[in-house]
Amino acid sequence: MIERSPGRDPETSEADLSAAARTPTDEAALAARLERLGGTLEARRAAEEAENAKARPAGFAQATKIASEFVAGVIVGGGLGWVIDRALGTTPWALIVFVLLGFAAGVLNVLRAEGVVAGAGTRLREAGKNSGSASGRSDEGPGPTA
Amino acid sequence: MDPQAAKYLGAGIATLGMAGAGIGLGTIFGNYLAGALRNPAAADGQFGRLIFGFAVTEALGIFSLLVALILLFA
Amino acid sequence: MAADKVDPIHQFQITKILPIQVGHWDVSFTNSSLFMAVVVILATGFLVMASSSRAMVPSRWQVVAEMAYSFVADTLRDAAGKAGMQFFPLVFSLFMFVLVANLIGLVPYFFTVTSHIIVTFSLAILVIGIVIGFGIWKHGFHFFNLFVPKGVPAALIPLVTLIEIISFLSRPISLSVRLFANMLAGHITLKVFAGFVVTLSAAGAVGTVGSILPLAMAVALTALEFLVAFLQAYVFTVLTCMYLNDAIHPGH
Numbered sequence: 401m402i403e404r405s406p407g408r409d410p411e412t413s414e415a416d417l418s419a420a421a422r423t424p425t426d427e428a429a430l431a432a433r434l435e436r437l438g439g440t441l442e443a444r445r446a447a448e449e450a451e452n453a454k455a456r457p458a459g460f461a462q463a464t465k466i467a468s469e470f471v472a473g474v475i476v477g478g479g480l481g482w483v484i485d486r487a488l489g490t491t492p493w494a495l496i497v498f499v500l501l502g503f504a505a506g507v508l509n510v511l512r513a514e515g516v517v518a519g520a521g522t523r524l525r526e527a528g529k530n531s532g533s534a535s536g537r538s539d540e541g542p543g544p545t546a
Numbered sequence: 547m548d549p550q551a552a553k554y555l556g557a558g559i560a561t562l563g564m565a566g567a568g569i570g571l572g573t574i575f576g577n578y579l580a581g582a583l584r585n586p587a588a589a590d591g592q593f594g595r596l597i598f599g600f601a602v603t604e605a606l607g608i609f610s611l612l613v614a615l616i617l618l619f620a
Numbered sequence: 621m622a623a624d625k626v627d628p629i630h631q632f633q634i635t636k637i638l639p640i641q642v643g644h645w646d647v648s649f650t651n652s653s654l655f656m657a658v659v660v661i662l663a664t665g666f667l668v669m670a671s672s673s674r675a676m677v678p679s680r681w682q683v684v685a686e687m688a689y690s691f692v693a694d695t696l697r698d699a700a701g702k703a704g705m706q707f708f709p710l711v712f713s714l715f716m717f718v719l720v721a722n723l724i725g726l727v728p729y730f731f732t733v734t735s736h737i738i739v740t741f742s743l744a745i746l747v748i749g750i751v752i753g754f755g756i757w758k759h760g761f762h763f764f765n766l767f768v769p770k771g772v773p774a775a776l777i778p779l780v781t782l783i784e785i786i787s788f789l790s791r792p793i794s795l796s797v798r799l800f801a802n803m804l805a806g807h808i809t810l811k812v813f814a815g816f817v818v819t820l821s822a823a824g825a826v827g828t829v830g831s832i833l834p835l836a837m838a839v840a841l842t843a844l845e846f847l848v849a850f851l852q853a854y855v856f857t858v859l860t861c862m863y864l865n866d867a868i869h870p871g872h
Contacts, residue, residue, distance in 0.1 A: 461851055464801050465794075472794035474608065477786050482619055492620030496612060498786070501779075503608045505786035507601045509794065512787075516594060 477502010567607025722849035
C-alpha cells in the first residue's frame with residue numbers, strides 16, 4: 401500500500417546519466433536514452449496515480465473489513481462461550497475463556513486479512529502455488545482485474 | 547433498587563472501560579500514521595509492532611467488555 | 621411531521637405485502653421478498669437475453685454478460701485453482717445476486733435487499749455450509765487438518781486449534797457484516813444528505829440556494845455508491861472463492 405518506488409527513480413536516472421557521461425560524444429544515443437527514461441518515468445507516474453486513485457475509495461471498504469474481522473472473532477467467541485455455559489452449566493467460566501480466545505482469533509483474522517500471517521500451516525504453500533495473488537490479502541482495493 | 551436493573555446499570559457502566567481502549571487505540575494508530583508520514587519507507591516494517599500494540603491495548607478493553615457480558619448473561 | 625419524511629432509517633422498513641401464516645411461522649411476502657424476486661428475475665432475464673443470440677460478433681449486452689462471466693471465472697480460478705471451477709455456478713449466482721441487489725437498491729424508492737443483515741448472513745451461511753459439507757464429503761476427517769497448523773509446539777496445539785476454529789466460525793459473520801455495513805452506511809449517508817436538501821429548500825429562497833451544496837454531495841455520493849456496490853459484490857465473491865479453496869485443498 402505504501403510507496404516503495406520513489407527510492408528507485410533517482411537511482412536509475414543517475415545510473416543512466418553516468419553511463420551516458422562515459423560516452424559523451426554520442427549525442428543521439430543520449431537524447432534517445434533521455435527520451436526513453438522520460439517515457440518510463442511518465443508511465444510509472446501514471447501507473448502510480450492510477451494506483452492511488454484506486455486506493456482512495458477502497459479505504460472505507462478496508463476499514464470495515466478489518467473492523468468486521470476483529471469484531472466477528474470476539475462475537476463468535478462470546479457466543480460459543482455462552483452456548484457452552486448454557487449447555488454445561490459452567491457459568492461464567494466458558495464465557496470468560498471463549499471471549500479471550502475469540503479476541504485472539506479476531507487478532508489472527510486481522511493479521512490474516514492484512515496478509516501479515518499466512519493461512520494455517522501448509523495453506524501458506526498452497527496459496528503461494530496458486531499464482532500467489534490469492535493468499536491472505538483478500539480485497540484490498542478493486543484488485544488486479546478492476 | 548431492582549437487582550435486575552442494577553445488573554443492567556452495572557453492565558452499562560462496565561462498557562465505559564472500552565472508552566479507555568478507544569483512546570489508547572487512537573494514540574497508537576495516530577502515532578503510527580504520524581511516523582509513517584515522516585518515514586514512509588519504515589512504515590511497512592513496523593506493521594507487526596502496530597498490531598502488537600493494538601492487540602495489547604484492545605485486550606484491556608476486552609476485559610471490560612467481558613465484565614459487561616458476565617453481568618448480562620452469566 | 622417533516623421529521624418522518626426525512627427519516628434516514630425509514631427506507632429499510634420491511635412491510636408485508638401479502639400476509640401468509642403457516643403454523644406459527646410468519647412467512648409473509650414482504651417488500652424484501654418482492655425485491656429479491658425482482659433481483660433474480662432481472663439477473664436471469666439479463667443473462668438469458670444477452671446470451672440468447674450467441675453471436676460471433678457479440679452485441680453490447682452480450683459483451684457485458686461475457687465480461688461478468690470471465691471476471692468471475694478468473695477470480696475463481698485464481699483463488700481456488702482448476703478444481704474450483706466446479707463451484708462456478710454457485711459463485712456466479714452469488715456474484716450476480718449481490719451485484720444486482722446492490723445496484724437496484726440505488727434506484728430511488730427501491731428496497732436494498734443486501735442492507736439487511738439476515739439476508740447477507742444467509743448468503744454467508746450458505747457459503748460456509750457448502751465449504752464444510754464439501755470439505756467433509758471430499759476429504760473426510762482429513763478436512764479438520766485445516767484447524768491444526770503445522771510447526772506449532774505440541775503443548776500449544778489445543779489452544780491454537782481452538783483459536784483456529786473460532787477464526788473459521790467467525791468468517792460468515794465478518795463476510796456478512798461487511799456487505800451489510802457498507803450498504804447500510806452508504807444508503808443512510810445518501811438519505812441524510814438528500815434530507816438536507818428537502819429541509820433546506822423548505823426554508824425559503826436562501827435555503828434553496830444553500831441546498832445546492834448537499835445536492836452536489838448527494839450526486840457525488842451516488843457515484844461513490846455505485847463503486848461500493850461493485851466493490852462489495854466483488855469482495856463477497858473473492859472471499860467465497862478463498863473459502864471454497866479451503867474446502868478443496870485443506871492443507872495436505
